[in-house]
Amino acid sequence: MANFKVTLHGLDEFRANMRGLANDMADVLEDATTKGAVVVVKAAKENSQKGGYSYPHRITGNLMRSIGPPVTVTKTRERVEVAVGSSMEYARRLELGFIGMDSRGRYYHQGPRSFLRPALDENTDQIEAAVRARLVQIIERYAR
Numbered sequence: 001m002a003n004f005k006v007t008l009h010g011l012d013e014f015r016a017n018m019r020g021l022a023n024d025m026a027d028v029l030e031d032a033t034t035k036g037a038v039v040v041v042k043a044a045k046e047n048s049q050k051g052g053y054s055y056p057h058r059i060t061g062n063l064m065r066s067i068g069p070p071v072t073v074t075k076t077r078e079r080v081e082v083a084v085g086s087s088m089e090y091a092r093r094l095e096l097g098f099i100g101m102d103s104r105g106r107y108y109h110q111g112p113r114s115f116l117r118p119a120l121d122e123n124t125d126q127i128e129a130a131v132r133a134r135l136v137q138i139i140e141r142y143a144r
Contacts (some may be wrong), residue, residue, distance in 0.1 A: 021139065022077075029080040030072055032134035036127040037070035037082045043119035044084065056094045056113045063088050063115070085116065 021028075048064040051057045058064070066086040074081040085091065097112035120127070 017130075024078065024138070026075055026077050028135065028138045030075055030082070032131045032138075033080045033082045034070050034072070035134045036131040037084050039123050039126045039130055040084045040116070040119045041067055041069060043123050044116050047115035048086075055118075056112065056115055063091060063094070066091065071097055 025097050039097060044067050045064050047055050048067065049055075049058045049061070056063055065087045067084070068087065070082045070084050072080065073083045093110060094113045096114075096134055098108050098110045
């Protein structure tokens with residue numbers, strides 16, 4: 001039976017780097033998710049100006065200007081939620097449509113003219129690329 005010995009160098013440093021990455025993971029995820037959400041904000045602003053049958057009609061530009069930067073909703077070590085949206089009261093009606101009576105007693109049958117969901121659906125590759133690029137950048141910092 002042959003005996004041999006294996007010696008690993010740098011294992012302690014590797015463990016320390018992995019602990020550092022784990023401790024910073026919430027911040028890393030938040031930053032990466034925010035980078036992806038910025039893509040959605042840009043696309044939603046473009047969609048809010050398109051008009052036509054499928055998108056909101058641009059009259060004043062208030063909807064476009066009201067789409068703010070991403071806001072962190074939930075942040076834990078394992079999960080980050082970032083919200084993108086508009087502060088305009090009619091944004092939800094435009095996004096989802098509205099059928100029924102409003103607070104003034106007027107009846108509506110308004111179909112959706114989504115601007116947020118298409119911004120997410122049509123840009124998943126760019127969003128994933130933005131998130132991936134930021135994660136790779138952070139992981140490479142710890143891998144050295």
